[in-house]
Amino acid sequence: MQESRYNPGRIEQKWQKKWEEQQAFYASREKDSRPEYYVLEMFPYPSGRIHMGHVRNYSIGDVVARTKRMQGFNVLHPMGWDAFGLPAENAAIKNKTHPAHWTYQNISYMREELKRLGYSYDWSKELATCHPGYYKWEQLFFIELYEKGLVYRKKAPVNWCPTCLTVLANEQVEAGLCWRCDTMVENRELSQWFLRISDYAEELLADLDKLSTGWPERVISMQKNWIGKSRGMEIDFSVQGLDRKITVFTTRQDTLFGATFMSLAPEHELVPELISENPAKDSILDFIDRISAQEQEERIAEGAEKEGVFTGRYCVNPVTNEQMPIYLANFVLLEYGTGAVMAVPAHDQRDLEFAGKYDLPVRIVVQPEESVPDSETMSHAFTEPGIAVNSGQFDSKPTSIVQEEIADYLESLGIGRRKVNYRLRDWNISRQRFWGAPIPMIYCPQCGIVPTPRDELPVLLPEDTEMPPDGRSPLPELESFVQATCPRCAAPARRETDTMDTFVESSWYFARFTSPRREDAPFDAGAIKHWLPVDQYIGGIEHAILHLLYARFFVKALRDLGYWDLKEPFANLLTQGMVLKDGAKMSKSKGNVVDPDEMISRFGADTVRLYCLFASPPEKDLEWSDQAIEGSYRFLNRLWRLTHDLFPVISPVGPCLKMNSDELSFEEKELRAVEHDVMRRATRDMLERFQFNTAIAAAMELLNAVNQHKDALKSNKSGQQILSSALSTVLTVLAPIVPHICEELWSFMGYNTPLSAARWPAYDFQAIEKEKITVVIQVNGKLRSSLNVPADIDEEELKRLALADSRIQKHIQGKTMVKLIVIPKKLVNIVVR
RNA sequence: GCGAGAGUGGCGGAAAUGGUAGACGCACUGGACUUAGGAUCCAGCGGUUAGUCCGUGGGGGUUCGACUCCCCCCUCUCGCACCA
Numbered sequence: 001m002q003e004s005r006y007n008p009g010r011i012e013q014k015w016q017k018k019w020e021e022q023q024a025f026y027a028s029r030e031k032d033s034r035p036e037y038y039v040l041e042m043f044p045y046p047s048g049r050i051h052m053g054h055v056r057n058y059s060i061g062d063v064v065a066r067t068k069r070m071q072g073f074n075v076l077h078p079m080g081w082d083a084f085g086l087p088a089e090n091a092a093i094k095n096k097t098h099p100a101h102w103t104y105q106n107i108s109y110m111r112e113e114l115k116r117l118g119y120s121y122d123w124s125k126e127l128a129t130c131h132p133g134y135y136k137w138e139q140l141f142f143i144e145l146y147e148k149g150l151v152y153r154k155k156a157p158v159n160w161c162p163t164c165l166t167v168l169a170n171e172q173v174e175a176g177l178c179w180r181c182d183t184m185v186e187n188r189e190l191s192q193w194f195l196r197i198s199d200y201a202e203e204l205l206a207d208l209d210k211l212s213t214g215w216p217e218r219v220i221s222m223q224k225n226w227i228g229k230s231r232g233m234e235i236d237f238s239v240q241g242l243d244r245k246i247t248v249f250t251t252r253q254d255t256l257f258g259a260t261f262m263s264l265a266p267e268h269e270l271v272p273e274l275i276s277e278n279p280a281k282d283s284i285l286d287f288i289d290r291i292s293a294q295e296q297e298e299r300i301a302e303g304a305e306k307e308g309v310f311t312g313r314y315c316v317n318p319v320t321n322e323q324m325p326i327y328l329a330n331f332v333l334l335e336y337g338t339g340a341v342m343a344v345p346a347h348d349q350r351d352l353e354f355a356g357k358y359d360l361p362v363r364i365v366v367q368p369e370e371s372v373p374d375s376e377t378m379s380h381a382f383t384e385p386g387i388a389v390n391s392g393q394f395d396s397k398p399t400s401i402v403q404e405e406i407a408d409y410l411e412s413l414g415i416g417r418r419k420v421n422y423r424l425r426d427w428n429i430s431r432q433r434f435w436g437a438p439i440p441m442i443y444c445p446q447c448g449i450v451p452t453p454r455d456e457l458p459v460l461l462p463e464d465t466e467m468p469p470d471g472r473s474p475l476p477e478l479e480s481f482v483q484a485t486c487p488r489c490a491a492p493a494r495r496e497t498d499t500m501d502t503f504v505e506s507s508w509y510f511a512r513f514t515s516p517r518r519e520d521a522p523f524d525a526g527a528i529k530h531w532l533p534v535d536q537y538i539g540g541i542e543h544a545i546l547h548l549l550y551a552r553f554f555v556k557a558l559r560d561l562g563y564w565d566l567k568e569p570f571a572n573l574l575t576q577g578m579v580l581k582d583g584a585k586m587s588k589s590k591g592n593v594v595d596p597d598e599m600i601s602r603f604g605a606d607t608v609r610l611y612c613l614f615a616s617p618p619e620k621d622l623e624w625s626d627q628a629i630e631g632s633y634r635f636l637n638r639l640w641r642l643t644h645d646l647f648p649v650i651s652p653v654g655p656c657l658k659m660n661s662d663e664l665s666f667e668e669k670e671l672r673a674v675e676h677d678v679m680r681r682a683t684r685d686m687l688e689r690f691q692f693n694t695a696i697a698a699a700m701e702l703l704n705a706v707n708q709h710k711d712a713l714k715s716n717k718s719g720q721q722i723l724s725s726a727l728s729t730v731l732t733v734l735a736p737i738v739p740h741i742c743e744e745l746w747s748f749m750g751y752n753t754p755l756s757a758a759r760w761p762a763y764d765f766q767a768i769e770k771e772k773i774t775v776v777i778q779v780n781g782k783l784r785s786s787l788n789v790p791a792d793i794d795e796e797e798l799k800r801l802a803l804a805d806s807r808i809q810k811h812i813q814g815k816t817m818v819k820l821i822v823i824p825k826k827l828v829n830i831v832v833r
Numbered sequence: 834g835c836g837a838g839a840g841u842g843g844c845g846g847a848a849a850u851g852g853u854a855g856a857c858g859c860a861c862u863g864g865a866c867u868u869a870g871g872a873u874c875c876a877g878c879g880g881u882u883a884g885u886c887c888g889u890g891g892g893g894g895u896u897c898g899a900c901u902c903c904c905c906c907c908u909c910u911c912g913c914a915c916c917a
C-alpha cells in the first residue's frame with residue numbers, strides 16, 4: 001500500500017537496494033552492441049566525509065550517466081579513491097594508528113554517503129590508489145619510463161615546505177606558498193626524481209587544438225599559459241680575458257644592437273670564474289648569498305627593487321663589438337632560459353630601471369614611426385614593434401623583418417641559434433613522505449641506481465610501521481624496508497625511500513577503471529580500446545593545470561611505452577563551479593559549511609540533487625541557500641501529491657504518447673503541446689547543452705500545466721491519457737536528476753519495468769504546433785499590440801489585421817508607412833514616419 | 834602588465850541562429866481552507882504613470898528591431914606574472 005505522504009528516506013533506500021540487487025549499472029563490454037560512453041567525475045580524496053562540492057560534481061556526472069543510458073548508450077560510470085596523501089599521515093600520528101587504517105575507514109564511510117545519494121556507479125569497478133594492486137603498476141610505469149629515459153634523477157634546487165616536510169612541484173607553489181598548507185616555501189638542494197614532461201611540451205601545446213571543441217576555453221588558455229612557449233634565439237657573447245662565452249636566450253634579437261650590458265642570475269654557473277680575480281669578490285659573494293637566501297616570494301615579489309652588482313668582467317656585443325659590463329641581477333632567474341639576459345634598456349622595462357640605477361648606457365635601436373624617444377629622459381622602455389635605427393645594415397627596416405634577418409646573420413656566423421623556449425619544467429615527483437607509492441629503485445654501492453626487478457613488484461609499503469610523531473617519513477629508518485639486495489650484483493643495497501607525488505596516481509586512474517581487477521597487466525587492451533578516451537570528464541576548475549596537464553602527459557608517455565595509441569585522455573571536459581555559502585567558499589574556519597549528510601536526512605537525496613542542479617548551470621558558482629532548497633523539496637512534494645491525486649485516472653500509457661491530434665479537445669491539445677515542447681527543450685538542455693537548471697524549469701512548467709488542466713481533462717478517456725502521458729514525461733525528464741522519487745512514482749503509475757532502464761522518448765514535433773498563436777505587433781520596433789491568430793494565417797491577412805488593430809491605428813494615424821516587416825508566426829513591425 | 838570569463842528584478846537565474854526581456858524558483862504581498870499554520874491551494878509581484886514612458890554595467894554605432902552583433906570605457910572574478 002502506498003503512503004500518501006512523500007517519505008524520501010524510505011523510497012530512496014528501497015530503490016538503492018533494488019538497483020544494487022539488479023546490478024543495474026554494471027558496465028560490461030561483452031555481448032553488448034550498444035555504443036559505449038565513458039563518463040567520469042574526478043575521484044575524491046578520502047578525507048573523511050564528502051562535502052557539497054563533491055555532491056554537486058557527482059550529481060552532474062550522474063545526470064550525464066543516466067541520460068546517456070536512457071539514450072541507448074552502454075555507459076561506464078566508475079568511482080574510486082585518490083587515497084594516498086599527507087592528511088592520512090597526520091591523522092595516523094594523531095590517532096596512533098596506520099595511515100592505511102584511517103584511509104580505508106574513510107573510504108567505507110564515504111562510499112556509504114555516495115550510495116545514499118543514489119549515484120549510478122558501477123561499484124564493481126571501484127579502486128583505491130593506495131592498494132598494492134594499483135600502485136604496483138605505477139611502479140612498473142616508473143621503471144619503464146626510467147628505461148626509456150623519461151625519468152631521471154638530479155640534484156636540484158627544490159621548493160621545500162617546512163610544514164609538510166616535503167618537496168613541492170612548481171605547480172604546487174602558489175605565490176610562494178605551499179598549495180596545501182599556505183606555508184612559505186624554502187629553497188633547498190636535494191637529489192630528486194624527475195619526469196621529463198618538458199620533452200612533451202610541444203605536443204601538449206599543439207594537441208590543445210584538438211581539445212578546443214570539448215574543453216572550456218578557459219582551461220585551454222591556462223594550459224597554454226603554463227606551457228609558456230616563446231620563440232627566440234640563443235646568442236653567444238664572448239667574455240673578455242677568459243676563454244668563456246655567455247649564452248643568453250632572447251625573444252628580441254632585433255634589439256641586439258641596443259644590448260649595452262649583460263645580466264646574470266646570481267646562481268649562474270660562470271659566476272665563480274668571472275669574479276675570481278675581482279678584488280671586491282667578497283662583497284659580490286655577500287650579494288649572492290643575500291639574494292639566494294631570499295625566499296622565492298620575496299625575490300620575485302611585485303615591485304621588488306632591481307638590484308645588482310658588477311662582476312668586474314666584460315663581454316662583447318657581437319654586432320657592435322662594444323664592451324658590455326657583466327652584472328649579476330636579482331631579477332634574472334636561473335631556471336628560465338639560460339639564466340643570462342642580454343640587457344637592452346631602451347626596449348625592456350626591467351633593463352631600463354636597472355640601467356638607471358647603475359648608470360648604464362641606454363641606446364635606442366627601435367623607433368616608433370611617428371615620434372623619436374629620447375634615450376636620456378625615457379622612463380618607459382619602448383617595447384612595441386617599430387623601425388630599426390642605430391642597427392648598422394638593418395637600419396630603416398621594420399623589426400619583424402629584422403628579427404629574421406638578424407637570426408639568419410647570427411646563425412651564419414655560428415654565434416646564435418633560433419630556439420624555442422618553454423616555461424614548463426620537468427615534473428619533480430619525489431616526495432619525502434610515507435603515505436605514497438614507493439619509488440621502486442635500489443641504490444647499490446657498486447652498480448649505482450638499479451630498478452627493482454619487475455617480478456619483485458610491488459615494492460610494498462610496510463603495514464606494521466608506526467608514524468614518527470614529528471611528521472617525518474618512517475621509511476629511511478625502517479631497516480626492513482630499506483635493506484635490499486642489488487638485482488645486478490647481489491650485494492647489499494638500499495632502497496629509495498622517497499614516494500611518488502600523488503598526482504602520479506591520478507594521472508592514469510581513468511584507464512585502470514576499464515579493467516580494475518586485472519592482475520597480469522595494468523590494462524586490458526580490449527577494454528582500453530573500447531572505453532577510452534573518457535567521453536565526458538567532470539570536475540573542479542582548480543585542476544585546470546596540475547591534474548589535467550599531468551594526465552595528458554601520462555597518456556602520451558604511456559603511448560610511447562606502447563600501451564595504447566591514445567593521444568588525449570578526456571575528449572570533453574566540464575568544469576563545474578564552486579559551491580559557495582554567503583558568497584564565500586565553504587570552510588571550517590569561516591563556519592559556513594553545509595553538511596550533505598544533514599541535508600539528506602532532512603530532505604532526502606533527491607532534494608539535494610535537485611537543488612544542486614537547479615540553482616545554477618554547472619559551470620557557474622552555486623550559492624547555497626537554506627531557503628531555496630526548501631523550494632526544491634516543495635516541488636518534489638507537489639509532484640508526489642499530484643500523482644497520487646490523479647491516481648484513479650492515470651494509467652501507464654508512456655511518455656510523449658502518440659495520438660491523432662484532430663480528435664482532441666482544445667485543452668487536451670494545449671497540455672499535449674506543453675508536454676512535447678518540454679520534452680524538446682529537456683532533450684536539448686540535458687543531452688546537448690548540459691544545462692540542467694533549464695531542463696528542470698521545463699519539467700516544473702509541465703507539472704504546473706498538468707495541475708492547471710487536470711480538472712478539465714480527468715473526466716474522459718482521452719483527457720486521462722493526455723494527463724498520464726504528461727506525468728510520465730515529467731518523471732522521464734526528471735529521472736536522471738531525482739531518480740528515486742521518479743522510480744517510485746513510475747511504478748506507482750503502473751509501469752512494471754524500471755525507469756532506469758527506460759528509453760528517452762522522442763517528441764512529436766506536430767504536437768507542439770499550436771492552432772492559434774500570438775503575433776506581436778510593433779510600430780517602429782516598439783511593442784504596441786498583439787494578435788491571437790490561427791497559426792497558418794496568410795501573410796496578407798496578418799498585415800491587414802495588424803493595420804486594423806485599434807491600438808495600432810492610434811500610433812500610425814497621419815503618418816506615412818515606410819516599411820512593413822513580417823516575421824512569420826512571430827511579429828509584425830510597422831515602420832512609419 | 835598578459836590571458837580568460839562575467840556584469841539582467843530584492844535574490845538564484847531564463848531568453849539557440851538579432852524578433853513579446855525577466856521563463857522556472859526563492860523572498861515578498863493579498864486571498865481561500867483551517868482551532869492554528871511556518872502546511873496546502875488561488876492570485877499578484879522590474880520601476881513609473883491617467884491612457885505613458887524608462888529599463889539587461891556606462892557611452893557610441895549597425896539594424897525596421899539589439900541582453901544578443903561592432904567600437905570605446907567602467908567594474909568584478911579567475912589564471913599567469915621581473916619568463917628575458
